Amino acid sequence: MFLHYIDLSWRSFKRTPLVSMLMVLAIAIGIGVTMTSLSIHHMMSKDPIPQKSGVLHHLQLQTMDEGRTYWSTDDVPFQITYQDALNLQNANLPYLRSAMYKSGFSVHLNSAQQKPFVEEVRLSSRDIFAMFDLQFIYGGTWTQQQQDDIAPVAVISKSINDKLFKGENSIGKSFYLDDIRVQVVGVIEDWITPVKYYDTNNGSFDDPEKIFIPFTIGIANEVNSWGNTNGWKNEQDDTFEDLLASENLWLQFWVQLNNEQEKQEFGQYIMSYMKQQQSLGRFNREELDYNLFNVTEFMDYRGVVKHDNQIMVTLSFMFLAVCIANILSLLLAKFLRRAPEIGVRRALGASKRQVFNQHLVEVSLLGLLGGVLGIVFAQIGLWGVRTSHSAYDALANMDMTMLLAAPVIAITACIVAGLYPAWVVCRTTPAIYLKSQ
């Protein structure tokens, strides 16, 4: 019977093509607008590293003196000091971890043949690649020895390798970051993530960096951060040395804790570390505090998906509701025009439920067609967003979930719109129409 209902629905569509197309267009516009905002919201809020989001943890330390406040929801600063980053990076702990910050350089080959370009660079520990599942094409990460010895080495991503070395295996080749000559030890696939969750301080939706060098090189060469630096204490900060010795907050710290026990042990270590630092005159507060959030907790904590975006999604669904209201009135008119035929069908043995189901299948078909056309509209909308805001390049896209969701939402919306008209038409008294036809 279902296939028969589809056949009847298609005939009905062809019988009133203008009205039917109007309804499909209405739902398609509604779905197009809704899916555009919903897709962006979905990409913003989706787990950027589902296989590891539960084990990667971002560390925050409450370094500020008693009575000092910070603009986070719990007063704990988002970033940490160089002193803490260095101590925790060098501590004798069994966990993968990385202090890190963002900087930037003029990248060149010291050759007239190649035009220099400015590129953001991430300075980190060698563990960053294993922690964040970055895939090597050539070579591998730098060694602990190279990191400790401040060896001028770098890992570059595929697109940089293509740009500098025409995609060849560049292991052992050198290039320049400003005046620092670095040797390539590894080439990774480009780091593609819709959300730059590992550093939300400087644009949560910026592109990930494509060049990675040891954190120690940055310190040795006095490479300043290109990210935010937050100071809360009145202290000397004229030189890079001052910065390193200060309580300024400018580094991120990530640690991989594979289970609850590791998380508890690391937490205990942090508490004892802060107590030990208190004896050195730091962490001047009664109650020591820290945050150790996993990726999804951290994204929630930082409010990566802005309230504005949620309002946008709500508004787009309200627009869809307006489209549904329009479709409802068109469906009501269309179905009631068909009441005489329904009268005949009822006389020939169709139950109210069968008539109701037939009309629900018809509205579902309209929803399906509207959903498919809505995907096309949404793609145009997303293209518009990408074109006008380059920061949304990775976000303004529909993944498979959204592609499948579009027709489901469209069909559901049409069924909602069609419930009342279908109910009205199935309740018509057949006898009225049989004589008048």
Added chain:
Amino acid sequence: MLTMNNINKVYQTDMVQTHALRDFNLQVDEGEFIAVTGPSGSGKTTFLNIAGMLETFTAGQYMLDGVDVGGLNDNQRADLRNQKIGFIFQGFNLIPDLNLFENIEVPLRYRGIKAAERKRRVEQRLEQVGLASRAKHLPQQLSGGQQQRVAIARALAGEPRFLLADEPTGNLDSLMARQVMELLEQINREGATIVMVTHDPELARRAPRNIQVVDGQLADFTLYQGNPAKAVGV
């Protein structure tokens, strides 16, 4: 086969209460061919709609083939209608988007009959009404008489025990009307029970039993053929 005892049908509006049927009693036996006559507005069509379970009645008892119709819900009435009753309408009431084959197939689909069996029955009925070669035609491509023959084929497709015809020749010229009437008589001879509402005294006279509805009551009956005792009236 069909028994109505003291059936009443009242249409109620804010201002007016209209008795369409009042203490209506009738018994129809299997194999009968009854013509129902009466002036316009007398309640003929209301009687036919109640007999076909297209309308409910206000009071009384209606038994169809041993089933008390008054106790059935909408789905049960639809099932019973589909299995026991075939309708023939004055305006043919063919579905314009469906070809002849598909129109005749409609009641069979609602009964859940498999495709092969549907095909067999539809072809048989098309053959019976002499339109087998027009199976793929749309209703509007046929004459009025041909359309009514399709409607009769559709009414017969489900092999109902009871045919209800509301002015089946009302929209046809005399030649076509006679052809349709001959077809109904043939169907009756083959065993179907037929109740036909008509304004045409000529056609009514051809039915073995006549009943007349006046002011919602079975006012009189006239029997032209057969046994007068079969009719139960006022």
